[in-house]
Each structure stands twice: as structure tokens, then as C-alpha cells.
Amino acid sequence: xxxxxxxxxxxxxxxxxxxxxxxxxxxxxxxxxxxxxxxxxxxxxxxxxxxxxxxxxxxxxxxxxxxxxxxxxxxxxxxxxxxxxxxxxxxxxxxxxxxxxxxxxxxxxxxxxxxxxxxxxxxxxxxxxxxxxxxxxxxxxxxxxxxxxxxxxxxxxxxxxxxxxxxxxxxxxxxxxxxxxxxxxxxxxxxxxxxxxxxxxxxxxxxxxxxxxxxxxxxxxxxxxxxxxxxxxxxxx
Numbered sequence: 001x002x003x004x005x006x007x008x009x010x011x012x013x014x015x016x017x018x019x020x021x022x023x024x025x026x027x028x029x030x031x032x033x034x035x036x037x038x039x040x041x042x043x044x045x046x047x048x049x050x051x052x053x054x055x056x057x058x059x060x061x062x063x064x065x066x067x068x069x070x071x072x073x074x075x076x077x078x079x080x081x082x083x084x085x086x087x088x089x090x091x092x093x094x095x096x097x098x099x100x101x102x103x104x105x106x107x108x109x110x111x112x113x114x115x116x117x118x119x120x121x122x123x124x125x126x127x128x129x130x131x132x133x134x135x136x137x138x139x140x141x142x143x144x145x146x147x148x149x150x151x152x153x154x155x156x157x158x159x160x161x162x163x164x165x166x167x168x169x170x171x172x173x174x175x176x177x178x179x180x181x182x183x184x185x186x187x188x189x190x191x192x193x194x195x196x197x198x199x200x201x202x203x204x205x206x207x208x209x210x211x212x213x214x215x216x217x218x219x220x221x222x223x224x225x226x227x228x229x230x231x232x233x234x235x236x237x
Contacts, residue, residue: 022190041119103184122164
């Protein structure tokens with residue numbers, strides 16, 4: 001057992017520093033993707049609720065497509081397909097142009113698109129829960145649309161959407177493991193490298209499992225605090 005624990009040491013004799021670096025990359029990817037997904041999901045929900053076909057149709061198509069595609073396929077299409085498309089356009093002006101995409105950016109775009117699609121569903125339900133009378137009253141008082149959205153709609157939407165968005169955050173944390181297949185040095189990728197070098201798959205995957213579980217539990221606690229914060233003044237039953 002001491003030999004296994006020694007494998008998590010820092011420095012050339014252990015893999016502890018590599019595992020921590022992988023965790024940092026996983027958290028960086030998740031914390032970068034989440035705001036992108038939230039903002040895009042909110043505007044997708046607004047677009048789907050709009051009466052303007054120029055907003056409604058593209059938002060509905062985007063959501064339907066990325067909800068229906070497996071995350072792994074989306075990741076491959078973004079990582080391999082997007083550079084080819086950009087390169088094809090660039091070569092119209094410069095035949096020698098060569099475009100590559102970083103695994104991190106591909107992960108943010110792919111996971112962000114999928115998460116935004118599901119977040120739009122959460123926001124759709126939350127927006128439907130905001131009383132139209134409040135918005136009409138604010139308009140009657142002469143409040144600007146931005147002020148109405150920021151001071152009246154968004155606070156209530158966040159309260160109603162937090163449980164669903166919390167679940168999406170936990171799913172996103174786990175989905176970050178998919179980027180290991182495109183060689184991004186996240187937690188799972190570094191774990192796989194450690195397994196290949198030490199031939200100790202059960203130990204290192206157990207360590208990764210404990211780390212993912214710990215991060216999820218901390219996230220659940222923070223989300224619970226946020227739900228209490230936004231739920232102040234509202235009946236709980």
C-alpha cells in the first residue's frame with residue numbers, strides 16, 4: 001500500500017503533480033465553458049420565445065441539433081471539422097494557409113454548444129415562470145427593456161433555473177473527461193498516462209474517481225448555498 005501511495009508523490013518519482021495539473025486543466029475547462037453555455041443558453045431561450053422568425057428558427061434549429069448529437073461526436077466535428085472549414089476559406093486568399101485548433105478551444109466550443117442547448121430548455125421553463133404582469137407593470141412605469149430584464153426578469157429566472165442549471169454544471173464537470181480523446185491534458189488524460197507508465201489502472205482510476213466525486217460534492221454544496229441565496233423571501237412549500 002505504501003508503494004501505491006508513493007506513486008502520488010511530487011517530482012520525478014511520483015505522479016501527484018501531474019494529476020493536480022490535470023485537475024487544474026479540468027476545472028479551467030469547466031469554468032471557461034460554463035459562462036459561455038449560460039449566456040448562449042439564455043439568448044437561445046429568448047430567441048426561441050421570440051415572435052421574430054429570424055431569431056426563433058435559428059435558435060430552435062441550433063438547440064435541436066446539439067441536443068440530438070452525442071457530445072463525443074460534437075467534439076470530433078469541432079476539433080477536426082472547424083479547422084478544415086476555416087482553412088478552406090483562408091486558402092481562397094492565401095493558398096498556403098494552414099489552420100489548427102487547440103484541444104482546449106475545441107472542448108470549450110463543443111461542450112459549450114451542447115450545454116447551451118440544454119441550458120436553453122432550463123431558461124425556457126424559468127422564463128415561463130415569470131409573471132407577465134410584472135413586466136407589463138414595469139413597462140407602464142417607463143422602465144427600459146434592459147432595466148426590466150436586469151432588475152425584474154433575470155433575478156427571478158435565476159431562482160427558478162438554478163436547480164436545473166446546477167444539474168447541468170455537474171454533467172459538464174463529468175463531460176470534460178471527453179476531451180482526453182483529443183489529447184488535452186485534463187485529469188482523465190493524465191490519469192491514463194500514469195496508468196500506462198505504472199501499470200496500476202485500478203489505483204489511479206480510483207484516485208480520479210475520488211477527485212471527480214469530491215469536486216461534485218463541493219459544487220453541490222455551493223449550488224445549495226446559491227439556491228438559498230436566490231430563494232430568500234419565497235415560500236419553500
